[in-house]
Amino acid sequence: MATTEKRKIQVQIDQPVTIKAEKIMQQLGITPSVAVNALYSRIVATGGLPFPLQLTKDEQVAERLHAATERAIAESRIESSSLKTPEEIKSWLEEE
Template identity: 40%
Template sequence: MSAPAESNTQARVQVSIDPSVKLTAENVIREVGLTPTVVINSLYRKIAATGKIPLDFSLTPDQMADLELQTAIQKIPVKKLRTKKESEDFFNDEE
């Protein structure tokens, strides 16, 4: 069985993923200085070369804690205050 001829074109891989998982994963990928494309290409090359899925890109525990905090902050709802009355009500709210 011969290997397929290499071409200069690229194939596209498209997947559906939970938005929360995507956000967290892309934050990790960015923190280690990579892009999703680099990670996916690396993963596919490693699988093709070894027949295994052993790739591990990881953060330190401190980096992971920072990332979890950043992700939690991004999920906090933002209330837009458009008038002076809304601002006063917001800051005087006793709840």
């Protein structure tokens, strides 16, 4: 049986993401190397990424909320220091 030549790649991934992903991979019984190999294999097989690159519904809502807050701050309708959390921002936006 012929051995396939390997190539080492290096990537930087945010630590919170790696921690969560590695817990899931451990539950699945795979290593990060297996996951990356599977991803690369699917890219080759499909001619592109095997999933859409788009924001989730929650990310879309958070982005709209952020944009609305930025507009309100820019229009001087609120003091930026008065809203610290997404819940405070949401509450303020719902009052109008």
